[in-house]
Amino acid sequence: MAADLIEPEQIPLTELDAAFTAIMGEIVATGVAPHYAELARTLGIAPVRAKAVIKRIIDLTPGWLHPGTDYIASFPPFNNQPTQYRVSVDGERRWFAQCAFEALAIRWLVPGQTVTVDAPCLLGDDPLQIVMRDEEILSVDPPTMVGYTHSMVGGDAATRPFR
Amino acid sequence: MNLFRSEEHALDWEEYNPRTAHLLRPVEWWADAFATPMFRARARSDFITWVTGPQGAAAFGELRERLAPPRPDVRATTAAAIALSNVDIGVVDGASPDDRSVERSLMTVWPAAVQVEIARHWRNTARAMIVAIPAEPLPDIDEQQWIETRRSAVRDVQAATGWLARADVGAGDVRLTHRLAQMGWQGEVADQPAWTAMEQSARAVLKCRSLAELT
Numbered sequence: 001m002a003a004d005l006i007e008p009e010q011i012p013l014t015e016l017d018a019a020f021t022a023i024m025g026e027i028v029a030t031g032v033a034p035h036y037a038e039l040a041r042t043l044g045i046a047p048v049r050a051k052a053v054i055k056r057i058i059d060l061t062p063g064w065l066h067p068g069t070d071y072i073a074s075f076p077p078f079n080n081q082p083t084q085y086r087v088s089v090d091g092e093r094r095w096f097a098q099c100a101f102e103a104l105a106i107r108w109l110v111p112g113q114t115v116t117v118d119a120p121c122l123l124g125d126d127p128l129q130i131v132m133r134d135e136e137i138l139s140v141d142p143p144t145m146v147g148y149t150h151s152m153v154g155g156d157a158a159t160r161p162f163r
Numbered sequence: 164m165n166l167f168r169s170e171e172h173a174l175d176w177e178e179y180n181p182r183t184a185h186l187l188r189p190v191e192w193w194a195d196a197f198a199t200p201m202f203r204a205r206a207r208s209d210f211i212t213w214v215t216g217p218q219g220a221a222a223f224g225e226l227r228e229r230l231a232p233p234r235p236d237v238r239a240t241t242a243a244a245i246a247l248s249n250v251d252i253g254v255v256d257g258a259s260p261d262d263r264s265v266e267r268s269l270m271t272v273w274p275a276a277v278q279v280e281i282a283r284h285w286r287n288t289a290r291a292m293i294v295a296i297p298a299e300p301l302p303d304i305d306e307q308q309w310i311e312t313r314r315s316a317v318r319d320v321q322a323a324t325g326w327l328a329r330a331d332v333g334a335g336d337v338r339l340t341h342r343l344a345q346m347g348w349q350g351e352v353a354d355q356p357a358w359t360a361m362e363q364s365a366r367a368v369l370k371c372r373s374l375a376e377l378t
Binding site: 137 | 164165166167168169170172173175176178179180182183186187188189190191192193194196197198202203205206208209210211212214215
């Protein structure tokens with residue numbers, strides 16, 4: 001198969017840069033990550049090469065493919081697979097964040113726009129909400145809200161969805 | 164990586180692990196961590212080149228350092244800040260600038276690991292709460308209103324102190340002013356000495372943190 005002939009490590013960084021920008025741009029615009037065949041058309045490359053490009057980008061960033069598939073499941077700060085972190089930009093709810101903390105980084109991709117994160121507390125009760133825009137955290141409701149992870153930064157990529 | 168209604172809720176989570184207690188933080192702290200170059204750079208058109216190069220490595224190192232378990236002296240400083248924020252308001256209320264009751268009260272709760280130099284700044288923090296919030300009302304303010312305002316100021320200084328300790332912000336952080344504004348220190352109150360006290364106390368807290376991190 002031709003796909004086997006593409007060594008992901010040999011793909012030029014400039015090509016990866018363009019692909020990363022295209023994928024991120026698509027998610028920001030639509031809330032959904034492109035399939036590799038769609039990315040191929042955007043970049044003007046063969047689908048088999050686009051698939052290798054995606055795998056290489058996933059290797060270099062803290063995202064992941066859905067196990068056993070070529071589908072982008074997570075492309076931080078966003079998640080293609082729904083999570084409990086629902087994100088609205090300027091009032092339009094269309095996105096999901098990879099995790100609570102990555103939700104706080106979405107603002108850097110939508111400068112000047114208001115990002116609202118709605119999520120449940122893992123112990124139930126009323127929902128939680130954070131509103132931010134650029135450098136400002138506009139509101140944290142309730143103000144006692146905290147974030148917590150039991151995982152250290154880095155570590156095995158296979159554990160990423162469970163951190 | 165999850166959100167919880169409060170610190171108590173997080174501690175009740177079945178997956179809470181005391182070994183990662185340092186990763187239980189206010190949302191503002193996490194917002195600061197996710198405002199570092201590693202996350203802002205995703206908007207770059209050359210992100211993959213950047214993240215795989217020396218700048219990306221440095222940014223990742225900065226993030227690792229930020230999320231690493233704190234050293235004992237930093238932990239002790241944080242504990243002291245929280246102790247300060249928990250000092251009974253009656254100790255501060257009505258105290259004169261040369262009153263040592265606040266620092267005596269603090270000395271009973273300071274962790275032993277806090278070094279002398281750091282302890283000195285904590286003492287200054289406590290004094291700032293007294294000195295910059297004068298007991299005498301301003302000329303054009305009702306005395307009772309001033310007393311209530313002053314008591315409120317002391318409580319807010321304590322709240323800000325506790326928050327600063329937990330939030331682990333750096334000296335000169337502009338979010339300090341934003342945080343104080345969130346607490347209602349705006350408008351006419353902002354012109355009063357209590358506002359100065361808030362800032363002085365907060366700056367002293369930040370100085371303590373800097374010292375703890377350097378030693």
